[in-house]
Amino acid sequence: xxxxTMLALGAALTAGAAHAEGVTAVHVQTPHRGSAPTTLTAYxxxxxxxxxxxxxxxxxxxxxxxxxxxxGQAVKxxxxxxxxxxxxxxxxxxxxxxxxxxxxQTQQAHTRQLLAQQxxxxxxxxxxxxxxxxxxxxxxxxxxxxxxxGATVLTSPxxxxxxxxxxxxxxxxxxxxxxxxxxxxxxxQVSVGIEPGWRxxxxxxxxxxxxxxxxxPATPGRVARIDSVLNPTTxxxxxxxxxxxxxxxxxxxxxxxxxxAKAGWLIPHGAVRVEDGRAxxxxxxxxxxxxxxxxxxxxxxxxxVVDGPIDTRRPLVTIxxxxxxxxxxxxxxx
Numbered sequence: 001x002x003x004x005t006m007l008a009l010g011a012a013l014t015a016g017a018a019h020a021e022g023v024t025a026v027h028v029q030t031p032h033r034g035s036a037p038t039t040l041t042a043y044x045x046x047x048x049x050x051x052x053x054x055x056x057x058x059x060x061x062x063x064x065x066x067x068x069x070x071x072g073q074a075v076k077x078x079x080x081x082x083x084x085x086x087x088x089x090x091x092x093x094x095x096x097x098x099x100x101x102x103x104x105q106t107q108q109a110h111t112r113q114l115l116a117q118q119x120x121x122x123x124x125x126x127x128x129x130x131x132x133x134x135x136x137x138x139x140x141x142x143x144x145x146x147x148x149x150g151a152t153v154l155t156s157p158x159x160x161x162x163x164x165x166x167x168x169x170x171x172x173x174x175x176x177x178x179x180x181x182x183x184x185x186x187x188x189q190v191s192v193g194i195e196p197g198w199r200x201x202x203x204x205x206x207x208x209x210x211x212x213x214x215x216x217p218a219t220p221g222r223v224a225r226i227d228s229v230l231n232p233t234t235x236x237x238x239x240x241x242x243x244x245x246x247x248x249x250x251x252x253x254x255x256x257x258x259x260x261a262k263a264g265w266l267i268p269h270g271a272v273r274v275e276d277g278r279a280x281x282x283x284x285x286x287x288x289x290x291x292x293x294x295x296x297x298x299x300x301x302x303x304x305v306v307d308g309p310i311d312t313r314r315p316l317v318t319i320x321x322x323x324x325x326x327x328x329x330x331x332x333x334x
Contacts, residue, residue, distance in 0.1 A: 025333035026320035034266040041263040045193030046247040052187030093293040097139040193236030219245040262298035264305040282317040291326040
């Protein structure tokens with residue numbers, strides 16, 4: 001091979017390499033229209049629905065003798081929670097009511113005998129009957145309130161979780177004070193806060209995707225309640241969401257509430273470029289990239305909904321758009 005031939009071949013290889021270096025390999029797809037949900041993002045945590053909570057109390061004063069569970073513990077139906085000893089004064093009141101009933105019944109029987117002998121009037125007999133009935137009602141009321149029991153073991157009315165346990169061994173709560181609060185396992189909901197301006201966009205029954213902030217798979221849910229007033233602490237509108245799957249009380253979530261849908265061109269998120277606040281994509285005109293200005297209607301994690309003069313006859317660049325300039329040479333990488 002002559003020196004002249006070698007020089008010509010080298011020049012050709014150099015030109016070919018330069019041409020190859022100026023061509024960007026891209027992936028493309030046919031543009032198509034569609035829609036994507038419009039979502040509202042809110043944050044909150046799982047807690048028992050207020051209407052599902054069960055508060056356990058004793059209508060008599062007394063003392064907590066033993067506590068068998070702790071707050072946050074899962075319990076079964078019928079499982080003992082705590083032992084409560086009724087105050088001696090309440091037991092004494094029940095005993096006095098029993099004595100009063102016996103006395104009233106004895107007086108009632110005696111008055112009836114006198115009436116039969118015409119030694120008492122009907123009014124006296126009626127008064128004795130009323131006194132006996134009143135004594136019976138008073139004793140029944142004390143019995144319903146537990147005054148007749150020296151000690152009471154409170155048990156769980158269902159399978160659930162001990163939401164609160166505000167008493168300890170030795171405490172002397174007043175009559176009717178809360179001793180424990182229980183939440184059923186199926187009664188957990190996620191409460192989130194939204195800005196007041198979004199309230200008119202959120203409706204009962206809307207689909208929600210609940211993403212655990214601590215990691216793990218998302219859980220679907222539905223909007224169950226929307227407050228009509230601002231939360232005084234957060235200054236947001238509280239929205240309650242009922243999850244379809246199991247959640248843990250106190251677990252934090254990011255809620256994606258589907259409040260509508262936007263229609264337009266469905267473009268892969270990585271294909272949409274934004275420079276100086278202006279969005280654009282690239283389509284192919286032969287072997288050249290052509291920049292097409294678009295407006296982002298609905299951003300998304302995987303796909304964006306955009307509007308603009310996109311030509312369905314020209315391939316849309318999906319991978320490689322960030323290496324392109326308007327008019328750049330391209331080749332389709334298959």
